Amino acid sequence: DTGVSQDPRHKITKRGQNVTFRCDPISEHNRLYWYRQTLGQGPEFLTYFQNEAQLEKSRLLSDRFSAERPKGSFSTLEIQRTEQGDSAMYLCASSWGDQPQHFGDGTRLSIL
Amino acid sequence: AQTVTQSQPEMSVQEAETVTLSCTYDTSESDYYLFWYKQPPSRQMILVIRQEAYKQQNATENRFSVNFQKAAKSFSLKISDSQLGDAAMYFCAYSGSGGSNYKLTFGKGTLLTVNP
Numbered sequence: 001d002t003g004v005s006q007d008p009r010h011k012i013t014k015r016g017q018n019v020t021f022r023c024d025p026i027s028e029h030n031r032l033y034w035y036r037q038t039l040g041q042g043p044e045f046l047t048y049f050q051n052e053a054q055l056e057k058s059r060l061l062s063d064r065f066s067a068e069r070p071k072g073s074f075s076t077l078e079i080q081r082t083e084q085g086d087s088a089m090y091l092c093a094s095s096w097g098d099q100p101q102h103f104g105d106g107t108r109l110s111i112l
Numbered sequence: 113a114q115t116v117t118q119s120q121p122e123m124s125v126q127e128a129e130t131v132t133l134s135c136t137y138d139t140s141e142s143d144y145y146l147f148w149y150k151q152p153p154s155r156q157m158i159l160v161i162r163q164e165a166y167k168q169q170n171a172t173e174n175r176f177s178v179n180f181q182k183a184a185k186s187f188s189l190k191i192s193d194s195q196l197g198d199a200a201m202y203f204c205a206y207s208g209s210g211g212s213n214y215k216l217t218f219g220k221g222t223l224l225t226v227n228p
Contacts (some may be wrong), residue, residue: 005158011166033215042116042203042218043157054214098214100147103157 004104025094118219135204
């Protein structure tokens with residue numbers, strides 16, 4: 001069990017640029033979640049995958065956001081045309097069945 | 113929609129003492145899970161303890177225990193014999209137990225300081 005891995009740890013970009021984050025879940029976990037955490041707040045749910053199927057998206061996930069999980073393994077979260085309000089920590093978590101979620105270290109996005 | 117409320121933005125405790133963090137939630141479901149997660153500064157979110165709503169017995173995990181009051185929709189965390197390493201942001205969280213999506217709804221967190 002190597003834990004949930006996220007890359008990069010920190011991303012700095014200019015407003016209007018596209019960014020992509022990667023999450024590698026624990027290998028036997030079939031469920032994968034993305035959350036967003038802004039300063040002083042708890043994480044908020046963005047989207048959920050069961051294997052390769054994206055089964056739920058939060059209304060927080062505007063059309064500039066897209067997530068994939070090809071072959072039910074790693075997942076990517078892409079933000080197009082970044083805005084100042086996208087600055088946050090993006091957390092990935094994985095789980096098996098109804099077992100508790102394990103979180104990665106997160107990717108901190110800073111928009112200049 | 114489910115909501116989770118943590119009314120204590122900050123708490124402090126002396127090393128070796130006991131502290132209780134409060135959490136209330138709102139749901140119309142009868143079966144669900146409740147969690148306490150710990151997030152040390154610049155480190156990953158770690159599960160502290162989980163409670164299944166259908167279980168009347170309060171969950172315990174070493175120095176950590178909960179007081180689950182289902183009718184009152186209250187779920188507090190008690191940390192006994194506090195240690196310096198317990199200093200962190202603590203989040204209370206809720207997930208449903210039906211279907212396949214166990215997404216978490218978090219409170220805003222309580223920042224715990226442990227004084228030597």
